[in-house]
Structures are given as C-alpha cells and as structure tokens.
Amino acid sequence: MTLPRKETRFLLIALVALLLLPFATMLLGDRAWLLSLSVGSYCLLYMINAQALNVQVGMTGLLNLGPIAFVGLGAYTGALMLTAGDNALIGFYAGFVPELSGHLRWVLFFLDPNFLAYLTVIPVAIVLSMLLSLLLGLPTLKLSGDYFAIVTLGFAQIFYLVVKNEAWLTKGSAGVTDVPALFSFCTGPNRIEFFSHTAHYFFGVAVLAVCLYVVVRLRDSYLGRGLLAVRDNELAAQSNGVNVAKYRMLSFMVFSALAALGGVAMLARAKFVSPNDLNFMESILFLCCVVLGGMGSVRGVLLGGIALGALGEVMRIGLPVVSETIGYEIPAQVRYVLFGMILILVMRYRPNGILPVAAEEHAGGLEKLGAHRDAEPTFFKLGTKG
C-alpha cells in the first residue's frame, strides 16, 4: 500500500507548524510565549498518547480503558532511573563526554549528559512497558473486546494503588521530585534562557514525529492490514488466515511502547511525577481524543489531541482568571462538563469523529470516487462481531 500523499502532507505541515509555534508566539511578548509553550507542550502529550491509543482502539478495535498505566510506567521508569543514586546516570555520562561551553552546548545537544541519560532511559521504559503489556495481554487478550476493556480498567487502578503504596520504590504519594531537566543547560545559573523554557517542547515534537511515523508505517503495512481486518470482522479475519490473537497482542505492544515514550515526554515537561498523574480521568481523556478525532484516523486523532489538550490547559489557566473577574468561584471540574458536552455534540453531528478514517485508510481512492462510509459510530460496535 502506498502512502496517501494528502495525509503525509497534512502531518508534515502539522509538525512544522508545531516546531515554529514558539518562534511565532515569541513576537507576541513574554507572557503569550510562555502561555503558548505551556498549552502547546500539554497538547503534545495528548497527541502522543492519543496516537498510541489509536493503534489499539482505533485500528484494532480493542477498547483499552487504562492507557494511563503505561504512560505512567514510562514516566516512573524515567524518573526513578534518572534520580537513582543522586543522579548517578547523568554523573556517569558527565564523566566521559567533553564539557562544552557557550553556544556549543545546544548546537551539540546530543552530547549533553542529561540528554544522554534521557536517551538511555527511553529504551528501558519502552521494553518494560512492552513486557507489562505482554504479561497482561497473554492471559486476557482472548477475552472478547468488552471484557478486555474491564481488565485494562482494573489494571490501571491496581497500577495506581501499587505506585501510591509501594513507597520504597516509587516514593509513594509524594511522587518523584527533582527529576533532572532534559538538558544540563536548562537549569542552574548558566542556563540558556530560551531552552530552559522550550527544550521539553521540542522534545515533545520529536516524540510526536516518531509516533506518527510508526503509526502510519504500521497501518500501511502488511501487519496493519491484519489489524484493520481484526477490527472489522474477527471471524472473517480468522477464516482468511489472520492470527487474531497475535495481531491483538501486536497492537497492544505497539501501543504500550508508544505510551511509554509519551510517559518520558511527560516527565521531561514536568520534571516530576506522582500518583496524581495516574488519574483515571486521564485515560478517559486520551480515549476521548481518539473518539473525537475519528477512530483509527491518524490526522483526526492528532486534531482530537490538540482540541482536548488545548481546552484542558486553557481552562486550567483561564478559569481562575474568569472566576476572579466575575467574583464567583467556578469549580475546576467544569472542564469535564465541557468535555462531555463537546463529545455529545461531535457524536451527534459527526458520528465518525472530526476527521473520519475513510479518506486516509484507502489511499485516497474513495475520495476520488465519492464513495461514502455509513454513518454508524464505530465506537459502539467495539467488541461485537459483524
């Protein structure tokens, strides 16, 4: 299958736009700049994690209600490894990479000891997350869709409780604090001011790019066809020689790998992780991004991530300001009410999401012929056959 050109163009433009955003908002003054970075990097996390979830939920039709556990695993693995033994990992790299000064520090960013430590942490987080999905998936993936969803829901809660209570490993409810920054030049008296605010943002864009590449390549491959077949009709997939159990496992593991990557990006942004980050609502919001954007649609889910991420962060920052102006305290939970309303409206008027899948899965052939896809929301077909 060839790459749909229109989609590739869209994704490349989106990535370049994200990359240029901080430079554009710089012109609007410091406050706007910081605000755009805060909102932008928050959106990036949603885009990454929603895209990961898209592989499992959107492309394979396996509902996962606990994606945050795998994101959390990535973040915690990173945080614990980076802070272990008084930042020993960074110390180890600082020992043998040359110490740079001035602008060389950011030009040769890949020699930065902090960054090398982060790069070391990423594969470990990914492997651990994939192992976990394998362990969880092996006994449960043969359950039909809805039961599997409950398993993931339960698992995320167990993960949350373990992280909260096993303080000897996870530092308990206080969380892991003082995680070193992505680059050594982001903190301390000799920091480069620009990068101390933007490094994690650019890292997020890079992670998103990797994520998009993996997802698109997977979907357009032989394996991807198998995933789509499993989603569409399990019985038919089976009787055409698709090993359903294997493909379910594959989608789960790809999801968990990308989610762990998203977890590290989350850590790079916050430099802190606590059990509060493993809130069940986060799982639901990732899922909302997928449904809102269009299940299985790479472009759609990207837009879904931007929409919900931006809305969340704008309301978090904006609500107190509004409350102050009108002299009445609006509770923070109002944002969930708003999410609910948006979701209902989208499902009513665009049941297949903002950008449904038809256009891109079929290499543009459908668009040309003007064929349409039936307007049933696929979300409610999850776990049912036929």
Added chain:
Amino acid sequence: MSTPLIEFKGVKTGYGQMEVLHGIDLHVDQGEIVTLIGSNGAGKTTTLMTLSGVNKVWEGEIWYEGACLNGVPPHEIVARGICHVPEGRQIFRDLTVEENLRLGAYLRSDQAAIQKDLEHSFDMFPILRERSFQLGGTLSGGEQQMLAIARGLMGKPKVLLLDEPSLGLAPLIVADIFETVKRVNKEEDVTVVLVEQNANLALKTANRGYVLETGTITLSDDADKLANNPKVREAYLGG
C-alpha cells in the same frame, strides 16, 4: 480405497457445557462437492467451524491430507488450504472491495499471481470490478456474498467451506452463485463442503450429501439418491 482428503472420526464438540455434535463420522474426497443438509440447530455450521479450527474438537479426530487437525489454530488451517466462508456474509465492511479480496490472499506472498487472481475474481464476478473501490459495507446482499466467496478463493484453497451461501438472497442470484461454485470445483479442482438450508439446490449441486439431525448423521448417500429418498423428500424437500 484411497484415503479421503478430509475425515471426521467420531467428532464431538459443542459450546460451553452443551454438546452439539455427538460423534460425527464423515469423509470428503478430493474434487468432490459434499453437502451437509439438516434443519436449524442440527449442527451443520458447527461442523464447518470445527473443521476450520474456530471450534475445538472435544473428542474424536479430524484428519486432513494425512495429518490430524486437532488443536491446529485456525490461521494454520487456512495456511494448509482449507478456507472457510462463514455464514452471513462476513466481509470487512470498512475496507474496500479490492482490499477485501487482497485480505483473502493474506497468507500468500506471490504478488504477481495475486494480481492475476484478483483479475480472475473480477472476471468471475464482474459486478465486483465495478465496485472495487467501494466499501464492503455498501454492497448489496448478493454482492457481499459474491465478495465473500471470491475472497475465500483468493487464498487459493484446496478446500472451500461454504456456509449458507444462499441465505437471504434472491433466487436468481442464488442460482448464479451455485453455478460459480460448480465451475470453481470443476475448473480449479477445489473441493467444496457446502452447508445449505435450501436442500433442493444443495443436492442438485453436490456429488454426495450427509443429513444431520440434532448432532448426529442419520443418512449419507449420493446426492441424487438422497434427493429421491422419501424420508429426505418429506423432511427437507417439501414432499
């Protein structure tokens, strides 16, 4: 006597706690069209599902090409040349007609031959060529059934298991489909196991037939003899 292509030896299976097949013995020879007839709930579909590995054998054995199929997973059975076209037009609704057909060739890697077979499917069912970019779900019932059969054939099977291909279709289309089945059987040497409610048509198409009643085989004979058997006529052919 040569060994049959497929052989059921005292096969018992069922769902959950309930046994559906109470020890079935049957055989299918190379190049035959064999039909299973019987009323609703007799176990016809279950027999096919067990042969294709979707259902597990509880007791007894299924032999195919001199090997026991017990415990072999469905995708492996497809790889060995048994293709199941399940009941109720199980097509991929959200994939195009062409993608549906290509998925039928999922286990093959001979691109050039696949392309040729794709053309061949379109020749066999010209309507599918017209609809090749349309989503499977937007086809009519008859077209979907043609697509399901064509997709099954894309896997280059040695054995085609057809479950109720006439279900809910207009008589003219049904005749068309059965004609094609016969042609495929003769021209491409595909052995066919046909499960059908429409016993009349099934017995006209097949060489041999088995009558299933509540999980047991009660009769087996050449198709034309079965069609003239008074008991069969009364029970399944409307007197």
